[in-house]
Amino acid sequence: MRKFLAILVCKLAALAGRIVGRGSSKPGALALKICPDILSRLVLPETVAAVTGSNGKTSAVELVVKILQDSGKKVCWNREGSNQTEGVATMLLNASTLGGRVKADVIVMESDERYARLTFRYLKPTHFMILNILRDQMTRNGHPEFICGKIADAVSDGMRLIVNADDPLCVLAAGGRETVGFGLEKAAVDGGASGGVYDDGKFCPVCGGEMVYGWRGFGALGDFSCPACGHSRGEPKYRLTAFDAADGTMTVAESGGAETEMTCGIRSLHHAYNMLAAFALCRELGVPAEAVKRSISDYFLTNGRIRCWDQAGRRLVLMTSKHENSVSYNYSLSYAAREGGSVLVIVDAVSRKYFTGETSWLWDIDFDRLAADSVRSVWLAGKYVWDIAQRLEYSAVPPEKVNVLETLDGIRDMLARETGDVYVVTCFSDRDKFLSRLPADAAERREM
Amino acid sequence: MIRMLHLFPNLMNLYGDWGNAAVLAGALERMGASVELVETDNADRVDPRSFDWVFIGAGTERRTAFAARRLADKAGAFAEAAEAGTAMLFTGSACELACRRIEGGDEPLAGLGLFDAVVRRTEERQTGDVLYASDLSDRLCAGFLNKSGFLITEEAPLFRPIFGPGSFEDGHQLDADGEGLARGGVIATYVTGPILVRNPWLKRIVADGIFSRACPGAVPRPYDDGAAEKGWKVTVSELEKRKAAAAGR
Numbered sequence: 001m002r003k004f005l006a007i008l009v010c011k012l013a014a015l016a017g018r019i020v021g022r023g024s025s026k027p028g029a030l031a032l033k034i035c036p037d038i039l040s041r042l043v044l045p046e047t048v049a050a051v052t053g054s055n056g057k058t059s060a061v062e063l064v065v066k067i068l069q070d071s072g073k074k075v076c077w078n079r080e081g082s083n084q085t086e087g088v089a090t091m092l093l094n095a096s097t098l099g100g101r102v103k104a105d106v107i108v109m110e111s112d113e114r115y116a117r118l119t120f121r122y123l124k125p126t127h128f129m130i131l132n133i134l135r136d137q138m139t140r141n142g143h144p145e146f147i148c149g150k151i152a153d154a155v156s157d158g159m160r161l162i163v164n165a166d167d168p169l170c171v172l173a174a175g176g177r178e179t180v181g182f183g184l185e186k187a188a189v190d191g192g193a194s195g196g197v198y199d200d201g202k203f204c205p206v207c208g209g210e211m212v213y214g215w216r217g218f219g220a221l222g223d224f225s226c227p228a229c230g231h232s233r234g235e236p237k238y239r240l241t242a243f244d245a246a247d248g249t250m251t252v253a254e255s256g257g258a259e260t261e262m263t264c265g266i267r268s269l270h271h272a273y274n275m276l277a278a279f280a281l282c283r284e285l286g287v288p289a290e291a292v293k294r295s296i297s298d299y300f301l302t303n304g305r306i307r308c309w310d311q312a313g314r315r316l317v318l319m320t321s322k323h324e325n326s327v328s329y330n331y332s333l334s335y336a337a338r339e340g341g342s343v344l345v346i347v348d349a350v351s352r353k354y355f356t357g358e359t360s361w362l363w364d365i366d367f368d369r370l371a372a373d374s375v376r377s378v379w380l381a382g383k384y385v386w387d388i389a390q391r392l393e394y395s396a397v398p399p400e401k402v403n404v405l406e407t408l409d410g411i412r413d414m415l416a417r418e419t420g421d422v423y424v425v426t427c428f429s430d431r432d433k434f435l436s437r438l439p440a441d442a443a444e445r446r447e448m
Numbered sequence: 449m450i451r452m453l454h455l456f457p458n459l460m461n462l463y464g465d466w467g468n469a470a471v472l473a474g475a476l477e478r479m480g481a482s483v484e485l486v487e488t489d490n491a492d493r494v495d496p497r498s499f500d501w502v503f504i505g506a507g508t509e510r511r512t513a514f515a516a517r518r519l520a521d522k523a524g525a526f527a528e529a530a531e532a533g534t535a536m537l538f539t540g541s542a543c544e545l546a547c548r549r550i551e552g553g554d555e556p557l558a559g560l561g562l563f564d565a566v567v568r569r570t571e572e573r574q575t576g577d578v579l580y581a582s583d584l585s586d587r588l589c590a591g592f593l594n595k596s597g598f599l600i601t602e603e604a605p606l607f608r609p610i611f612g613p614g615s616f617e618d619g620h621q622l623d624a625d626g627e628g629l630a631r632g633g634v635i636a637t638y639v640t641g642p643i644l645v646r647n648p649w650l651k652r653i654v655a656d657g658i659f660s661r662a663c664p665g666a667v668p669r670p671y672d673d674g675a676a677e678k679g680w681k682v683t684v685s686e687l688e689k690r691k692a693a694a695a696g697r
Binding site: 138358363 | 462466489510511514573576577590592645676679682683686
């Protein structure tokens with residue numbers, strides 16, 4: 001009876017939430033209050049795939065779901081990206097009958113790095129993909145090694161582990177279990193990787209010895225090995241053997257299989273990495289390589305992280321990076337510098353989910369990328385504008401390029417003054433502050 | 449020439465900590481000093497006694513343990529340097545390195561013993577914004593804690609929490625929470641990241657101390673901290689609002 005009631009309440013609460021446009025975790029939270037073990041009492045499909053990691057979860061899940069749906073599978077997934085236990089409960093109960101049978105062929109869930117171990121107590125995935133473990137929201141996440149420990153606690157025997165072989169912490173999280181690796185090759189890295197202002201890969205996370213790399217990707221990712229303790233990358237089954245940032249073409253090789261050529265809908269190595277991960281997971285789920293290619297080659301993500309408008313003969317591009325995530329920022333800054341134009345950085349609310357005034361993460365971002373001649377001007381806005389301004393004083397960006405907007409409404413004037421393309425780098429927490437000041441004649445388009 | 453040492457810039461640089469060395473070097477240069485900033489992860493290659501300022505930033509718990517082992521035979525040199533007036537800054541988990549001993553991890557570790565304090569590591573992690581008062585200035589220190597340990601000590605704390613947690617274990621002689629330790633020019637604080645960036649008043653105190661010792665008789669040039677001062681005011685104001693809201697609940 002409690003199970004029935006929990007499902008019913010969740011469905012009704014979710015319906016009410018959709019009507020008023022509210023979040024996606026509350027209905028699941030209510031259901032868990034009524035029936036705390038509701039997740040373990042559901043009848044699940046044979047395949048349950050979970051995706052975790054610091055960067056790219058939402059994008060990778062969207063790609064996986066697209067591939068599976070195009071292959072004719074009915075997929076239950078957390079499309080809102082609400083990835084803690086309550087959000088997962090909302091997703092499953094909404095997709096289930098009142099008797100508790102989840103009406104899907106496959107479940108694909110984005111799992112929060114810290115909470116996967118809790119969710120998995122009730123819902124153990126058959127396939128678990130670990131994308132990367134990087135500096136991300138350290139105000140709530142502690143640090144990457146702490147998160148590595150949390151993910152390791154979520155891993156258990158009987159799961160098929162699909163792991164980023166390039167990441168020393170992902171490999172560590174697997175705890176020596178058999179894994180299916182995916183990773184880059186040097187030729188692909190030459191097409192788009194770059195360093196940063198810190199080097200988390202310099203020392204082995206196991207023994208502290210100095211690490212040796214055949215090549216480096218971004219963050220600590222690369223062809224790593226520790227001469228002191230032997231912690232090393234191994235040979236990934238799925239490899240990105242080529243990537244060209246200029247035209248977005250990429251090639252994936254599968255051990256014992258053919259090569260698959262695809263095109264990135266967003267021309268960046270980060271997106272190619274996500275496509276590689278989606279390829280690996282879907283191949284492990286039995287989807288033919290050609291079907292994967294048909295689904296995601298040239299596919300433009302719909303999760304709203306990157307949006308583009310035509311306005312007054314130029315492009316306005318919104319890149320929703322995560323505040324407190326230097327890898328995400330570096331990617332956005334590199335993209336803007338490569339394309340060329342003006343760059344607007346907005347830091348007003350550090351998080352939409354919790355309060356913090358912490359801005360140390362600005363010093364982890366490689367703002368030198370904005371020193372490129374292709375970047376005409378840099379504009380700063382938001383409550384923490386002076387923190388960014390001070391950070392830029394210690395970068396290679398010429399001071400004459402930097403402009404401080406003391407109020408958010410200054411964004412309107414800036415957009416009127418700048419006539420070329422503008423790249424806006426901000427977070428979900430501040431995205432609407434830009435959108436509400438978008439010129440009325442801006443027309444959104446579906447590709448970059 | 450003012451010699452600055454940033455020790456373990458890769459091993460212990462968890463959260464923009466390098467900014468401390470950058471803004472301090474920048475301030476000293478603007479004051480008119482010549483500055484040499486040495487960065488190395490190899491503690492055997494440098495002698496703290498030959499520097500005017502030594503800095504170690506935050507790391508993970510595991511990396512802090514690696515750093516402690518690399519400093520195992522350096523306690524004497526650090527003590528002599530501190531005694532001779534070398535200023536030092538330990539931020540975040542590096543605060544633990546300045547203490548006598550670190551307990552509660554995989555194995556007890558010896559620290560540099562610059563303070564009569566013992567670290568007790570905890571399973572639980574404490575994170576949060578902080579606002580601290582101190583006797584250094586009437587201005588408040590804004591920052592962030594991200595730690596899994598407490599200090600057991602009878603030494604007086606550097607900071608008094610106004611908002612957010614401290615780092616002294618309960619039962620301290622003052623019967624009040626405290627954070628951080630300071631003696632002479634040596635500062636050790638669990639406040640993570642670029643504390644001198646976010647608190648320009650503290651940077652000025654540290655810079656003035658180094659300048660007056662290294663450049664006796666020289667008059668420092670005035671310099672402007674415009675962006676840093678405005679950033680500090682915004683952060684303190686936001687944290688004070690937060691404190692008021694918490695008190696009203």
